[in-house]
Amino acid sequence: MADQMQLYEVFVRSxxxxxxxxxxxxxxDDSAQALEYARDVYTRRGEGVSIWVVxxxxxxxxxxxxxxxFYDPLDDKPYRHAAMYELPEGVDSL
Amino acid sequence: xxxxxxxxxxxxxxxxxxxxxxxxxxxxxxxxxxxxNLIRQISQHAHSEVIGEQPEGNWIxxxxxxxxxxxxxxxxxxxxxxxxxxYAAAETLGVTREELIDxxxxxxxxxxxxxxxxxxxxxxxxxxxxxxxxxxxVNQVSLQNTSYGPYARAMVRICKExxxxxxxxxNIMMTLMKGAKLQREMAQDALDRWWWPSLMMFGPHDGESxxxxxxxxxxxxxxxxxxxxxxxxxxxxxxxxxxGLVVPDPDLKWNDARGHYDFGAIDWQEFERVISGNGPCNRxxxxxxxxxxxxxxxxxxxxxxxxAKQRSKARDVA
Numbered sequence: 001m002a003d004q005m006q007l008y009e010v011f012v013r014s015x016x017x018x019x020x021x022x023x024x025x026x027x028x029d030d031s032a033q034a035l036e037y038a039r040d041v042y043t044r045r046g047e048g049v050s051i052w053v054v055x056x057x058x059x060x061x062x063x064x065x066x067x068x069x070f071y072d073p074l075d076d077k078p079y080r081h082a083a084m085y086e087l088p089e090g091v092d093s094l
Numbered sequence: 095x096x097x098x099x100x101x102x103x104x105x106x107x108x109x110x111x112x113x114x115x116x117x118x119x120x121x122x123x124x125x126x127x128x129x130x131n132l133i134r135q136i137s138q139h140a141h142s143e144v145i146g147e148q149p150e151g152n153w154i155x156x157x158x159x160x161x162x163x164x165x166x167x168x169x170x171x172x173x174x175x176x177x178x179x180x181y182a183a184a185e186t187l188g189v190t191r192e193e194l195i196d197x198x199x200x201x202x203x204x205x206x207x208x209x210x211x212x213x214x215x216x217x218x219x220x221x222x223x224x225x226x227x228x229x230x231x232v233n234q235v236s237l238q239n240t241s242y243g244p245y246a247r248a249m250v251r252i253c254k255e256x257x258x259x260x261x262x263x264x265n266i267m268m269t270l271m272k273g274a275k276l277q278r279e280m281a282q283d284a285l286d287r288w289w290w291p292s293l294m295m296f297g298p299h300d301g302e303s304x305x306x307x308x309x310x311x312x313x314x315x316x317x318x319x320x321x322x323x324x325x326x327x328x329x330x331x332x333x334x335x336x337x338g339l340v341v342p343d344p345d346l347k348w349n350d351a352r353g354h355y356d357f358g359a360i361d362w363q364e365f366e367r368v369i370s371g372n373g374p375c376n377r378x379x380x381x382x383x384x385x386x387x388x389x390x391x392x393x394x395x396x397x398x399x400x401x402a403k404q405r406s407k408a409r410d411v412a
Contacts, residue, residue, distance in 0.1 A: 013119075017246060050119070077164070079165045079168060082261045085258075088337060090336050093329045
């Protein structure tokens with residue numbers, strides 16, 4: 001329905017150089033309004049230098065309950081971790 | 095204020111930000127040259143990751159055991175992923191993936207010259223992982239502090255994944271060095287061929303490097319070519335000795351006063367020859383990439399057609 005507000009997810013970059021991080025969500029009529037609301041709701045104490053808002057319905061997410069099948073082929077590969085390879089005596093900078 | 099004054103003010107703000115060790119983010123104002131310089135460096139980096147899959151991919155079907163094969167596949171898969179992180183970082187600067195690939199194919203954009211050497215034996219897979227990835231890590235660790243935010247963050251992610259690469263390579267060398275005479279000779283031969291090209295990976299000497307001074311001022315680069323190369327040599331010599339390999343450089347000698355190894359002169363003519371397109375495998379590498387790209391066209395088209403169909407279905411339902 002057009003007259004119902006949409007849910008937006010809010011991401012805040014706390015400092016230059018860092019990723020935007022999810023901080024929560026809010027309702028708004030459009031993205032410009034969501035941005036202003038996000039400023040007022042989530043960054044009242046200088047929590048960030050930049051905000052992203054994304055309509056929640058535009059987010060496609062995997063489910064934790066599907067982990068087993070979703071990540072299945074990735075879990076049995078210990079060789080992807082550096083710790084699997086032993087180093088000889090005296091070598092430490094690898 | 096007129097236009098010239100505006101951009102002068104912006105340029106001052108920009109440099110002040112860099113001097114204060116703050117990151118530049120995609121929507122910030124930045125000098126056009128900074129943008130172009132970054133696109134050049136990040137895309138060369140991305141192309142290197144992707145072209146680098148070829149010498150290693152060459153040995154996947156011939157790996158000496160199922161475990162080594164699985165490891166090598168995982169490594170090559172990582173390289174493809176690293177290429178993707180980097181292309182995505184370059185795209186935040188307003189260039190498209192298609193343009194970047196096109197520049198690779200026309201030769202306008204380069205990639206690390208070391209991937210123009212052939213991988214002749216299984217030991218080369220060890221040497222590549224150990225030396226080439228170590229050299230890449232030395233460079234990439236310093237780039238974690240580069241001034242452009244998306245590039246810096248891609249570097250953090252890549253470095254985390256990269257340590258397995260050098261260790262698996264070193265492990266191959268170590269295993270060969272514990273083997274029969276022929277195996278030890280194979281490992282030494284691989285080191286002999288890959289050592290000097292690895293040193294060239296850091297680029298020309300500081301005084302000769304075309305882009306270095308400006309890149310350092312903008313903090314795109316954080317440490318000089320020679321500085322990084324020295325760190326690599328110091329580490330690699332110790333690692334070679336620990337498993338009984340001999341670095342193929344008669345001038346290599348520990349210098350107590352400097353606290354570093356002195357090493358012999360690099361053959362810059364060879365570097366020039368290879369980087370300008372006349373190394374042992376340049377044509378093959380590019381032809382293979384073009385071919386794979388062209389042969390994959392039908393997949394991209396089929397995916398676009400599928401997308402269009404799904405969208406029209408969704409419209410019909412609505």
